[in-house]
């Protein structure tokens with residue numbers, strides 16, 4: 091065991107060091123070599139050291155270099171050194187953090203980390219948090235609590251009576267709602283046609299003046315950080331209106347809520363603390379290894395009611411101190427709090443502020459380089475997201491393809507208000523000013539070609 095793990099650590103460190111020099115996307119040749127890992131399951135087992143060598147030889151080159159500093163696709167964070175190392179140790183511990191009795195350390199560190207995050211995000215000190223796989227499940231969990239609460243207020247116990255025959259609940263979202271929030275709603279019983287969409291402005295912010303009349307059981311979903319522009323819905327205005335009508339307000343802040351951790355960006359999140367629930371990712375801006383997300387609810391009771399299940403199994407001891415499984419979709423779950431604890435402990439408050447601020451600065455630096463080089467920047471660069479157009483849609487698409495093929499950096503594409511655009515998201519601790527300048531130079535060279 092000791093030799094195997096030491097060798098594996100050596101391989102991992104060599105891989106990470108190699109990211110500085112290698113292309114970001116794997117080549118077709120690298121991908122073809124994955125065949126070496128396929129085929130039918132052999133009758134006989136393999137030596138762990140031998141299969142690790144095989145995995146490294148054929149697997150490592152076929153990775154996307156998103157752990158390095160020049161990956162700007164989607165919103166994908168890096169993994170901080172302390173978080174990665176803690177994740178390994180937690181892997182060795184192999185804890186099931188669903189119940190305190192199965193993992194006292196996993197549950198304790200989860201509570202500590204959730205407390206730290208709650209404070210960094212400026213959420214109410216009473217808020218109950220829980221770790222889940224990502225913002226999709228955080229949205230799902232928080233909205234399950236919302237569903238329970240608004241129906242309870244309407245005199246309906248959804249945990250007992252289910253949804254068939256329940257009073258109608260109106261769900262309001264912005265036109266720019268993230269697709270995973272709609273997915274969470276559909277899993278919770280709301281169909282596409284039951285969701286009211288509020289128009290958004292040029293940056294993708296919900297227009298509070300277009301909110302319309304609110305009444306009856308209602309959930310309003312806000313977005314803190316648009317996945318294309320980084321823009322924030324006007325939380326203060328919407329919360330005031332929605333709460334005036336007795337509605338529940340949920341905030342999807344997968345990456346954007348972290349803006350609150352940086353004093354220079356905090357104004358963007360103004361008012362989100364007035365909401366009733368929040369979703370945020372760990373594997374984006376906190377830079378913990380995949381996968382990790384957190385749901386918070388102002389009042390933990392409806393979340394418990396939604397997640398604790400109808401009946402208790404007598405073999406599962408519930409401590410009475412709030413078992414994670416009473417607030418989570420899962421019973422068995424990995425100890426995500428360990429990685430998050432390590433990430434936060436290694437950064438401290440100032441380090442977290444610096445990580446957010448640095449990514450924003452680097453996004454603005456890239457935008458400036460590209461603008462100066464003749465590209466069109468389509469969004470107000472207020473956070474870590476940049477949208478770039480290179481002329482016609484056809485030309486923009488060709489430049490994105492060329493950037494991905496070239497391998498100096500990696501950026502994805504999108505369509506923003508009818509215009510094709512390249513998306514840049516700077517979300518990793520590993521990105522340096524040199525990475526930005528090298529990437530900008532490559533993009534401009536490819537655009538000129």
Ligand SMILES: *Cc1c(COP(=O)(O)O)cnc(C)c1O
Nearest residue numbers: 224225226268270317342344371
């Ligand atoms: C990434 C993202 C999600 C989904 O998060 P996952 O962690 O991928 O499940 C939801 N909403 C927004 C705004 C996001 O950026």
